[in-house]
Amino acid sequence: MTVETGMSRREDSLRTGAFRIAFDALVILIFAAVLIVSLKYKELASYAPLVVGGLGLLLSVGILAMDMRNHISRENDLTPYAFYEDMGDVQEKADSVSVAIPTASRLWGGLRYMAWYCSYALLIYVVGIYVATALFLGLFLIIEDGSWRAALVGLASGILVISILGSALALEWPESLLLTGK
Amino acid sequence: MWEAAVEALSLIMEPSRLIWLISGVGIGLLIGIIPGMGGAVGMSILLPFLFGVDPLKGIALLIGMTAVVHTSDTFPSVLMGIPGSGGSQATVMDGYPLAQEGEGARALGAAFFASMVGGLIGAASVVVTIPIIRSIVLAIGTPEFFMLALLGLAMVGIVSRSSMLAGLLSSLLGVFIGLVGAAPATAQYRFTLGWFYLYDGIPIVVVALGVFAIPEMTDLLIERRSVARALSLGGGRLDGVRDAIANKWLVLWSALLGTTVGAIPGLGGHVVGWLAYGLAKQTSRDPERFGKGDIRGVIAPESANNAIEAGALIPTMLFGIPGSAITAILLGGLVLLGIQPGPRMVTTDLATLLAMMWTLAIANVLAAALCFALSRQVSKLSLVRASRLVPFLLALMFIASYQATEDWGDIIVLLVLGAFAWVMKQLSWPRAPVIIGYVLAAPIERNLFVSMNLFGLSWLTRPWVIVIGVLIVLLLFGGLGGSVIRGKREMPRDTDREAR
Numbered sequence: 001m002t003v004e005t006g007m008s009r010r011e012d013s014l015r016t017g018a019f020r021i022a023f024d025a026l027v028i029l030i031f032a033a034v035l036i037v038s039l040k041y042k043e044l045a046s047y048a049p050l051v052v053g054g055l056g057l058l059l060s061v062g063i064l065a066m067d068m069r070n071h072i073s074r075e076n077d078l079t080p081y082a083f084y085e086d087m088g089d090v091q092e093k094a095d096s097v098s099v100a101i102p103t104a105s106r107l108w109g110g111l112r113y114m115a116w117y118c119s120y121a122l123l124i125y126v127v128g129i130y131v132a133t134a135l136f137l138g139l140f141l142i143i144e145d146g147s148w149r150a151a152l153v154g155l156a157s158g159i160l161v162i163s164i165l166g167s168a169l170a171l172e173w174p175e176s177l178l179l180t181g182k
Numbered sequence: 183m184w185e186a187a188v189e190a191l192s193l194i195m196e197p198s199r200l201i202w203l204i205s206g207v208g209i210g211l212l213i214g215i216i217p218g219m220g221g222a223v224g225m226s227i228l229l230p231f232l233f234g235v236d237p238l239k240g241i242a243l244l245i246g247m248t249a250v251v252h253t254s255d256t257f258p259s260v261l262m263g264i265p266g267s268g269g270s271q272a273t274v275m276d277g278y279p280l281a282q283e284g285e286g287a288r289a290l291g292a293a294f295f296a297s298m299v300g301g302l303i304g305a306a307s308v309v310v311t312i313p314i315i316r317s318i319v320l321a322i323g324t325p326e327f328f329m330l331a332l333l334g335l336a337m338v339g340i341v342s343r344s345s346m347l348a349g350l351l352s353s354l355l356g357v358f359i360g361l362v363g364a365a366p367a368t369a370q371y372r373f374t375l376g377w378f379y380l381y382d383g384i385p386i387v388v389v390a391l392g393v394f395a396i397p398e399m400t401d402l403l404i405e406r407r408s409v410a411r412a413l414s415l416g417g418g419r420l421d422g423v424r425d426a427i428a429n430k431w432l433v434l435w436s437a438l439l440g441t442t443v444g445a446i447p448g449l450g451g452h453v454v455g456w457l458a459y460g461l462a463k464q465t466s467r468d469p470e471r472f473g474k475g476d477i478r479g480v481i482a483p484e485s486a487n488n489a490i491e492a493g494a495l496i497p498t499m500l501f502g503i504p505g506s507a508i509t510a511i512l513l514g515g516l517v518l519l520g521i522q523p524g525p526r527m528v529t530t531d532l533a534t535l536l537a538m539m540w541t542l543a544i545a546n547v548l549a550a551a552l553c554f555a556l557s558r559q560v561s562k563l564s565l566v567r568a569s570r571l572v573p574f575l576l577a578l579m580f581i582a583s584y585q586a587t588e589d590w591g592d593i594i595v596l597l598v599l600g601a602f603a604w605v606m607k608q609l610s611w612p613r614a615p616v617i618i619g620y621v622l623a624a625p626i627e628r629n630l631f632v633s634m635n636l637f638g639l640s641w642l643t644r645p646w647v648i649v650i651g652v653l654i655v656l657l658l659f660g661g662l663g664g665s666v667i668r669g670k671r672e673m674p675r676d677t678d679r680e681a682r
Contacts (some may be wrong), residue, residue: 020609027351034358037373045372046366052361056354063347067583093361106404106608113400114601120580121593133577144403158574162581171230171581173590 019107024064031056077174116140128176134159183532185315187192190536193238194544202239203541206246209547210524210535214254215560216571221251222507222617226390227578229515230585236256237519238537244515245491245541247366248508250549252487256293257560260286260480269486270487272459276472276479289480290557291422296485299426301546303437304444304489305539308496312535316528320502325641327524328651334447334503336654348611350658356619359599366624368629380629386514386621387586388595393616394507395579396600397607402568419554425477428566431548432462432478433485440486444493447618458486485570494540496613499523502625507614528678534679557569603605 035053036045116136125134137158141151165171195201222382232240252270258527259270261563273293280289320332335357339350362373369582375379414527436458443454448567463472464483472479497503504510513523527535553560583596603613633641641647 016609019605023611023657024265027355030355031359032259034373038386040370044367044631045370047630049361049372050356050624051359056351056358059347059351059354061350063345064270066345066347074352075489083307106401107605109404110400110604110608113403114597116397117576118596120576121597124580124593125590128491129581137573137577140573141570144573145567147570150570154570158577160575161574165578165581171585173581174584174590174593 008029016070017067020067021064024067028057028060028064031060065156073132124174124176128178129162130159131172132176133162183536185538185542186532187309190533191540193533194242194540195535196238199236199239199242199518203242203246205546206243207250207545207552210247210545211245211254211549211552211560213540214251215257216566219400219539220394221248222390222394222511222614223521224251225515226387226395227575227582229390229480229511229518230387230582232515233517233521233585234522237516237521237534240515240519241521241534241538242541243301244512246545246548249488249491249510249542249545251302252484252491253294253546253549253553254560256290256297256484256553256636257478257557260289260293269311270483272455272456272483273480273638273655275459276474276476278359279475280477280480284474285418287424288418288425288554288559291419292425292477293422293424293480294419294553295426295482297308297488298483298546298550299433300437300440300489301492302487302543303434304441304492305546307438307441307489308492309536310458310527311496312394312532315496315500319525319528322646324629325633325637325643326646326650329647329654330501331629332501333650333654333657334497334505335619335622335626336657337447338618338659339506340544345610349615350613352606352612353619355584356616356621357623358619359616360620360623363625373670375426377591379447379587379589379595382587384517384595384599385586385592386511388583388592389599389620390511390514390617391579392585392596392599392601393613394511395575396596397604398578398615399572399579400604401607402572405568413534419557429478429481432465432482436461436482436485437489440489441493443486443491444505447497447498454486454490455483458482474635487597488546492539495542497540499527499538500525502622503574504618504621507617510614510617520671541650575652643652 031053033053036051038049038053041049093144120132120136123135126132127135134155138151138155141154142148145151166173193199207226209228210221213221225244227241228247232243235243255265255270256273256277259273260266260281262273262412263278263281265271265274276292277289288327335353336350339353339406340346360374360383362380364371364381371381393637439458440454443457459472459479462478463469466472466476466478491508492506494509497505498509499516500523502513504513505604516523521531521534559646580593583592586592603616606616608614637644
């Protein structure tokens with residue numbers, strides 16, 4: 001499998017390793033919080049959260065240790081699938097159909113789209129679902145797809161679909177700040 | 183049982199339910215065509231629109247959709263060389279070379295026919311095994327159901343394609359999400375952060391959309407797949423059907439393999455496709471032809487990946503243990519519709535279970551017929567650019583999410599879970615165990631509470647509890663031990679969207 005964006009596989013592996021360690025640390029924090037909060041619950045309500053928190057904390061510390069070791073030895077992300085490791089050339093073929101974009105690049109690239117989603121939610125909150133959807137579809141298609149024609153068609157069809165769906169299924173829309181109700 | 187089967191058929195053939203089934207098949211075909219989508223995403227978008235719907239109509243829509251995703255995902259696999267879903271990865275190996283040689287229609291013809299027969303064999307084999315499974319289901323009690331749920335959770339974690347530790351941790355994260363809200367055994371709210379929205383727990387719709395749909399949409403946008411290499415269909419669809427008929431034993435064995443693997447929690451379509459491909463190659467007299475455009479390399483995975491859905495319904499409906507992300511969301515959806523999995527499925531609700539099997543069978547026939555009839559038109563849909571499609575799906579997702587409780591919390595939690603799950607996906611943490619853990623959290627806690635109330639600690643000495651307990655310990659120590667000894671996490675790249 002090749003990396004197409006100019007970053008070497010080793011560089012990507014190292015950056016991905018660092019992200020992985022950061023994510024492991026976040027998971028440790030989550031399970032530690034679960035464990036600590038569970039201690040305050042009544043006995044019957046605390047059994048399951050205590051088990052989940054305790055076991056999760058133990059395993060997440062384990063995965064962090066393994067990832068740190070892998071990161072130091074610069075070996076992470078180069079090993080084959082666990083399940084397929086005995087499947088020979090079938091595994092190589094599985095690798096060959098993957099999309100080759102470095103994980104580190106994907107992580108940064110994804111932030112842009114997360115910003116789009118949050119902006120859409122914010123728009124719904126401020127101007128309501130119809131205006132927000134029209135703005136979101138129009139702007140997204142112009143900026144990301146670069147086509148005014150697609151934007152106009154998309155905007156019109158999007159609003160039409162939402163209107164039909166809303167009336168056919170009697171859907172409720174989120175209340176907005178500026179336009180009360182819808 | 184035959185009376186129940188006839189009753190189930192008459193229930194599902196009622197015209198209004200048939201319309202829902204046809205709608206489900208249509209949606210499933212569309213979802214399968216779009217590379218990177220898959221049944222889990224489709225089901226999570228559909229789920230919120232089923233509140234208050236007649237249960238059998240809901241079943242028709244959900245199972246109709248699930249059953250056929252693997253039929254239409256053949257289009258991008260064969261014509262573009264991009265797996266439409268995890269289950270069709272193996273189809274690419276020989277399907278794409280065939281299309282490059284101008285035999286795309288032949289590959290598609292063989293794939294559709296094998297898919298249809300595989301789906302029918304899968305449904306029939308489950309029906310045949312119901313009397314055997316029935317005796318097992320009726321013989322076990324609450325403690326055993328508790329242990330089976332634990333076993334399901336352990337298996338799903340352990341057989342995850344990436345790190346086993348990551349698989350287990352994902353399961354635990356799912357259980358944690360499922361614990362948010364009121365405790366079943368006592369009047370206490372847990373992990374609500376003082377936020378009223380969380381008092382009733384996080385709805386399955388929001389969890390499913392966040393864990394599956396948001397990461398898939400984001401990756402579709404990031405990858406910006408090129409459509410320029412899509413190949414033309416060519417002619418010879420009926421030749422493909424003849425190929426499938428000529429390889430009838432391969433179709434049969436692959437379907438039985440698919441059904442069996444489907445019944446094992448944790449092993450999804452991505453596994454069975456490759457297993458069937460491997461089976462076809464190993465049993466062939468000329469294995470060197472595989473990978474260069476051998477029609478058997480298309481027939482085997484396509485037959486197996488349609489049969490898997492029937493097998494997956496066994497643990498899901500009879501034991502309440504979903505074996506994959508799709509069945510976990512399906513289970514959540516069926517509970518929303520008022521259908522309870524478990525022993526009732528083989529007693530009072532046998533007609534419902536059989537209606538599901540009929541739905542699977544009819545959906546597979548419908549899908550194959552539609553794909554045959556409309557293959558030229560349908561194949562063009564796989565050329566729609568992600569950047570034009572995703573914004574619509576996103577808008578639909580936000581609307582769908584809001585229908586869960588009609589609270590802004592739905593959208594906020596959707597975004598938070600979506601961002602978290604997307605990072606998980608990038609770092610090769612499996613996501614299927616999250617949704618399975620979430621779905622199993624409530625039954626695990628409830629069954630433990632009931633077992634303790636009924637039997638005290640003596641339930642731990644019940645024979646089947648001990649057997650299942652030993653199995654869990656062996657699995658955990660075997661899996662984790664192996665992982666630690668190797669000292670390396672096995673990290674896949676981005677080849678399977680559905681299972682991760």
